[in-house]
Amino acid sequence: MDLTLKIWRQASAKAKGHFVNYQVQNISAEASFLEMLDILNESLVAKGEEPVAFDHDCREGICGACSLYINGRPHGPDRGITTCQMHMRNFKHGETIIIEPWRAKPFPVIKDLMVDRSSFDEIIQAGGFVSVRTGGIPDANSIPIPRRNAELAMDAASCIGCGACVAACKNASAMLFVSAKVSQFALLPQGRIEAQERVQRMVAKMDELGFGNCTNTYACEAECPKEISASNIARMNREFLSAKLLAHKEF
Amino acid sequence: MGKTLNYSSITKKIIMSLAGLFLISFLLVHLGINLMILFDSTYEKFNVAAHFMATNPLIQVFQWVLFLGFIIHIIYGIIVQLQNWSARPVKYMKKGYSELSYFSKFMIHTGVIVFIFLIIHFANFFIVAKFGHIEEITYKSGTYENMGAVIVETFKIGWYVVFYVVALLLLGFHLEHGIQSAFQSLGFNHWRYTPVVKIIGTLVSILITLGFLAIPLVIYFS
């Protein structure tokens, strides 16, 4: 199929960006979206032009690197997958595809379609862990965990940190990302020990970084490539409320 | 004010939710009293109730709590919205459309219009009732200000009815998202009960909207 691509080009973080139109021809429906961009880039390089920069790595939907906002949707039109897993059979011959970077104050553009998502790392560094050291740990089976809790924790833990939730949210809120980590640990006995501190620290960091507030639109849940439930956000609200009311210390 | 701004995002939403749910309770009481006007040609029931609301000392105190509720809900609504806008300084060329809760997109818009309506509504009825002169009417049970007549008169004005209807429809949309959203913000989310909350939320918003709309429409067209 032949396609017109309207791609955001921006030379660097400080440069002014703009959209550029490109034509690609004879794209197979079996190709993935990123392979389609590879083809475009190889043709640009052959012409001596700068290829379009975009983040990508594993190309099997797990590393969370790819981050394209395609036709108004993070990771494009298909549900429950990342950009790299989306195949061109989702598009029609002659279609114009608008490709933009994630847009949010805490995700500044680095170049073209690449954005800086280190704010997510900062949130994790603020409390997204269990404070255990290596070694000296009791046997793994010493604390049984209800299967349902383990499953719910796994649902939340499957977050790949791609930032589609922020990109999709009209408020650029990171609540789904943060709540997924808070939930994972809140559901497990190992994580309960620091639960009150964790939720307060992570939420404070999230606010400090300039993410928007959650207005429960659930766009995050709809666009999450791992289909993480917004019920995690409610769980985090619950955790946060009880921490604020009951914790011995504020963070 | 500094402290207010410094509340965390979740705290702000929790406060807004509590204020919002509280305002719904007021709407239900208000609706109940208003509906009396339709079932009584002399407006006796309504006027008695209005009198009670205007003079009962407990209600007088509660009235200020109610004002506070409105103000908190509105101020936080505006703060949250401003922060949300600033969280995305560069907009997308192609607008997103993946919101699952449709009316959630327009909370600030519906909220602002409802707020303007509130001010006009206030000027029309509340201030008139408090400080203006209203003719009195005498029933067997006693003499009351004939508030019912004022309302009926106002609802004979075409443009006002149109404005009232529009504002209340928007209020309905605001509630449709707001009620279930408040539960989510307060942390109530359960695989079994949340769908029920959502249905009840929708029913309550429809009930409130239709109930309030019935009054001007019945009066205008009768």
Add this chain to the structure above:
Amino acid sequence: MTKLDPKIPKGQLDQKWTNYKAHQNLVNPSNKRRLDIIVVGTGLAGAAAAASFGELGFNVKVFGIHDSPRRAHSIAAQGGINAAKNYPNDGDSVFRLFYDTIKGGDYRAREANVFRLAEVSNSIIDQCVAQGVPFARDYGGLLDNRSFGGAQVSRTFYARGQTGQQLLLGAYSALSKEIGKKTVKMYTRRDLMDVVIVDGLARGIIVRNLITGEIERHSAHAVVLATGGYGNVFFLSTNAMSSNGSAIWKAYKKGAFFGNPCFTQIHPTCIPVHGEYQSKLTLMSESLRNDGRIWVPKKLEDAEKIRKGTLKAGNLKEEDRDYYLERRYPAFGNLVPRDVASRAAKERCDAGFGVGTTGLAVYLDFTDSIKRLGKNVIESRYGNLFQMYEKIVDENPYENPMMIYPAVHYTMGGIWVDYELQTTIPGLFAAGEANFSDHGANRLGASALMQGLSDGYFVLPYTIQNYLANQIQIPTIKTDLAEFVQAEKETKDLIQKLLTINGKNTVDSYHRKLGLIMWDNVGMGRNKEGLTKAIELIQELKIDFWKNVKVTGTNDQVNPELEKALRVADFIELGELMARDALSRQESCGGHFREEYQTPEGEALRDDKDFTFVSAWEYKGDNVEPEMHKEPLVFEFIEVKQRNYK
């Protein structure tokens, strides 16, 4: 020969690690603060090591190529992690895990290392559970296990089909905790350009900032390379796009020996290639082989009809199907080790029985399992894999059998290390897939995660202290030493050279060519003629590359073409070394199958008399033949047998 001392501790097999720990040198807490350690790579081994060093009190600097440590390719491991917990009460033990790993590796791994790996495997599970890794559990709330290829017990712990992700996120959270405490400093989006050696000791690294292009110098008392494997030498592999061999290749060129470079694992269950523009291959977890049956048509004419699309797999009668793994290996059936399964698939396809439009695919059929267990059970076990398959291939695997084909997956070879994981350069350590590792000639499923975390959490934090204990007198190393200046200059010259060639061919076109040479000659089946040819072809390709490659852009900005060019330049040289190693190893073992050396039934034929050693290659200069050293492998505690999965 004297250069290769594996430093295996004395004593009985099960006492070696205990003895080592009891007698090694340690660094006291106040000295730890004064010692710097550089860790390159943030995968399981790198993140685990860096977090553990930070907890111990060292000054740690971590470098990664991604925007976040969480994106390292360990994240993509699906199936699980082995441990000798014996929770299912099915007869597992540390010795059995050790034995299976040695046997699976076709007796080409070091006994002492593998035993230590099996020994610490249980602590890894404890550690991960404490970190909040949501492993699968049974209804009683205890940890669940599944079975995996090459083992007769269920010892694999898993978190759905995302075990690697969960373990990496566990290590990432531990690392984040230390970054938050400022004991570890994280440098993201940095590519390692060189290892700096001062007076024969590893003292630092040169990195390129992938955003600004800046060349930076970083110094430390010890350097750990945990930069993963080099499977991308084949262009198409299950590795991530940016997985590369450059870090270990630079170390090799600075004097670290390269161990067993030809040992490559081909994974049997990948989604077949579909087109020329394809950028990578997708792995389907090996766990699928637990319930899927692998087959091809029995008759050539049926295979042809299937390829043409005139016959549907489901319509082929049971007696016309060849369940070749069950036929050839009745004891292990579809659960034979990866190399055996891969070769068998290639053998059938080469013989003309392959399916799919290309003929390079075999069926993995779940019909019987769905009949036996119900669709729900299969869905709960493999739902996400089936969904992934359907998204890619656009076919429903519940109705039509899946198609699979082998693909390059893992490199057992890597930088040669001794028992302490130290390379032949003092102060330079290698962990995880980057070292030549504990997997011998073939790695068992669910053992990579085990090794990465074992190296990172439980081996390096001890062994590195044995080295650093001698470094406590050394103050912070200055980065204005002549060696740093020189290394930086060489790096800048290299980049400048690439940017000024301005030839006519794209970097990817060279990578693709290299991949094809490797796959055809240094892939699943190798022979003298092909390997000799491959070396020639690669040398020609190298000359062509340095004459005609086109690298657009400049150095002072984000430049993916330059990044790729730097990596491909190293892959070309690495590919040649792999071919050389494969040529010199005149036997078949594990993932290394020399067509000249096979049994009459077509099974791999080892030559234990002449090849029970690790080949460790020493760099001798550009375009000079490298020198091979041998580390003899001595098996004191087990009997070396021909692998037999029949």
